[in-house]
Amino acid sequence: MGFLDTFHVSWSSLTALGVVGLLSLLVWRRYFSAISDVPGPFAASFTRLWHMQRILKGDQNLELIRLHERHGHFVRMSYDEVSVSHPDAIKKTLLAPLRKGNWYKIHALPDYRFQSPMSTTDPKKKVEKSKYIAAAYTVSSILRSEEHIDRTFESFLHWLDIYAADKKPMDLNKFISYATFDVIGEIVFSKQFGFLEQGKDIGNAIGNSLALNAYVAVAGYFRWINIALLANPLVTWLSIMPMGHLFDLTKAVLTDREKNPNARYDAIQYWFKQNERHPDKLTIREIGTQALAAVGAGSDTVAGGIQSFIYHMIRHPDTWRRAQAEVEEAVKNGLCKDRVVSYADAQQLPFVQACVKEALRMFGPVPMGLPRIAPKGGLTIGDRTLPEGTIVSVNPWVIHYSKELWGEDADEFNPNRWLEGDIAAKEKYWIPFGAGYGSCPGQNVAKIELAKITSTLVKDYNIRQVDEKQEWKWKAYFTVVPHSWPVFIEKRT
Numbered sequence: 147m148g149f150l151d152t153f154h155v156s157w158s159s160l161t162a163l164g165v166v167g168l169l170s171l172l173v174w175r176r177y178f179s180a181i182s183d184v185p186g187p188f189a190a191s192f193t194r195l196w197h198m199q200r201i202l203k204g205d206q207n208l209e210l211i212r213l214h215e216r217h218g219h220f221v222r223m224s225y226d227e228v229s230v231s232h233p234d235a236i237k238k239t240l241l242a243p244l245r246k247g248n249w250y251k252i253h254a255l256p257d258y259r260f261q262s263p264m265s266t267t268d269p270k271k272k273v274e275k276s277k278y279i280a281a282a283y284t285v286s287s288i289l290r291s292e293e294h295i296d297r298t299f300e301s302f303l304h305w306l307d308i309y310a311a312d313k314k315p316m317d318l319n320k321f322i323s324y325a326t327f328d329v330i331g332e333i334v335f336s337k338q339f340g341f342l343e344q345g346k347d348i349g350n351a352i353g354n355s356l357a358l359n360a361y362v363a364v365a366g367y368f369r370w371i372n373i374a375l376l377a378n379p380l381v382t383w384l385s386i387m388p389m390g391h392l393f394d395l396t397k398a399v400l401t402d403r404e405k406n407p408n409a410r411y412d413a414i415q416y417w418f419k420q421n422e423r424h425p426d427k428l429t430i431r432e433i434g435t436q437a438l439a440a441v442g443a444g445s446d447t448v449a450g451g452i453q454s455f456i457y458h459m460i461r462h463p464d465t466w467r468r469a470q471a472e473v474e475e476a477v478k479n480g481l482c483k484d485r486v487v488s489y490a491d492a493q494q495l496p497f498v499q500a501c502v503k504e505a506l507r508m509f510g511p512v513p514m515g516l517p518r519i520a521p522k523g524g525l526t527i528g529d530r531t532l533p534e535g536t537i538v539s540v541n542p543w544v545i546h547y548s549k550e551l552w553g554e555d556a557d558e559f560n561p562n563r564w565l566e567g568d569i570a571a572k573e574k575y576w577i578p579f580g581a582g583y584g585s586c587p588g589q590n591v592a593k594i595e596l597a598k599i600t601s602t603l604v605k606d607y608n609i610r611q612v613d614e615k616q617e618w619k620w621k622a623y624f625t626v627v628p629h630s631w632p633v634f635i636e637k638r639t
């Protein structure tokens with residue numbers, strides 16, 4: 147037998163061995179693993195590919211809701227992950243000090259050297275990291291920038307006025323995104339990105355963030371490939387990331403900010419102060435990462451929330467009118483007089499605020515499950531114990547659409563539920579911002595923006611879809627941002 151024959155035989159044996167090994171692994175995952183009796187799609191029981199295909203299709207949230215309706219509290223969504231909708235799920239996972247799933251590690255931005263609180267999976271380390279960052283987002287810190295938030299929203303309203311005067315259809319979704327990016331610019335760097343000023347998506351930065359969104363959702367499951375191809379120092383140095391537009395823009399604004407001695411007491415200023423006091427705890431590099439995280443996590447999400455409010459309200463005209471009546475009454479009582487309603491006044495509008503909450507329940511801007519790892523000894527939820535190491539995830543959409551938790555009308559937009567007697571018991575299931583140590587640090591920013599802009603829109607505008615029967619479109623990746631529901635704007639006198 148010659149060398150080639152020997153090579154051929156050993157190559158085929160190796161291939162055969164590989165195939166047998168792989169098949170055995172898949173069979174073991176499907177039939178013999180400790181979670182093999184958890185129901186779910188067949189393919190999901192032995193591979194992550196089912197989940198990834200659903201993410202890329204853009205409807206992972208709806209599919210999981212359907213699966214939970216069919217199978218109950220536990221759904222196997224990958225060979226190593228179980229989605230849980232049990233009433234105790236939030237308490238046992240998000241509110242417990244469990245390790246976060248490895249998926250989060252993708253959030254080291256722009257490459258693996260830049261660990262952020264989001265990418266840190268160990269609860270203690272994550273909390274320690276957040277300690278030097280989170281206070282930039284207290285209500286009082288953000289309200290220091292209220293005047294500048296107002297000015298940004300005024301530029302947004304200026305566009306609405308132009309479209310109202312022209313009586314032309316407006317892609318409101320785009321201008322909402324420009325506004326939320328520019329507001330984050332003001333809060334974090336004391337400077338807008340300039341989207342509203344130019345009335346366009348500069349350098350297609352926002353358009354590209356949709357691709358980044360899909361990429362992050364999927365690549366989190368292939369961390370090493372991501373590091374080899376993209377999230378490494380060489381690519382960062384060359385500045386050639388496909389999703390680099392937003393990063394570049396943020397970097398440019400950050401560099402500008404560092405040179406500006408007259409900048410306000412914004413988030414960066416707070417972080418610089420922390421860096422002065424604890425240089426080993428919050429480095430300048432980490433400040434850059436955090437600025438990127440705020441732009442990445444705090445613009446699309448708020449835009450999704452504002453859109454959800456408007457879309458659902460104008461499709462329920464009685465609700466919109468009731469909100470207008472509430473604001474009119476407030477104006478009569480001397481409130482809501484400013485062009486952009488102040489945060490203090492917006493809080494005096496319980497019905498509008500109920501509508502905001504309901505908008506975030508119906509259309510949570512984060513449609514992915516929030517994965518945690520079952521600890522030593524396993525994790526018992528209800529009558530089931532998931533073994534140590536299982537990824538256990540709670541999906542805000544699954545929880546928000548659960549009829550068991552919210553009642554038979556869970557899938558209907560009904561702001562009244564927030565004003566009813568038993569709401570305190572249900573509120574613990576409202577998790578658009580997550581819950582526990584990993585929950586959104588920017589939620590005050592979001593709540594302030596939402597409170598102000600929704601009250602202002604209700605006060606001063608009538609909005610209707612160009613085609614009232616047309617449903618909006620969206621893709622649920624890491625976040626979910628709708629589009630394609632043009633509207634006519636009318637300014638109220």
Ligand code: HEM
Binds near residue numbers: 439440445585588
């Ligand atoms: C309606 C708007 C928003 C929603 C629905 C939202 C939701 C969320 C959710 C669900 C998480 C992940 C929780 C988890 O992993 O368990 C998160 C994380 C995060 N959000 Fe938000 N968010 C919003 C707005 C904002 C804003 C305005 C900012 C910044 C100013 C922000 C900054 C962040 C950051 C930095 C993280 C990662 C934090 C960490 O793990 O420490 N978010 N958000």
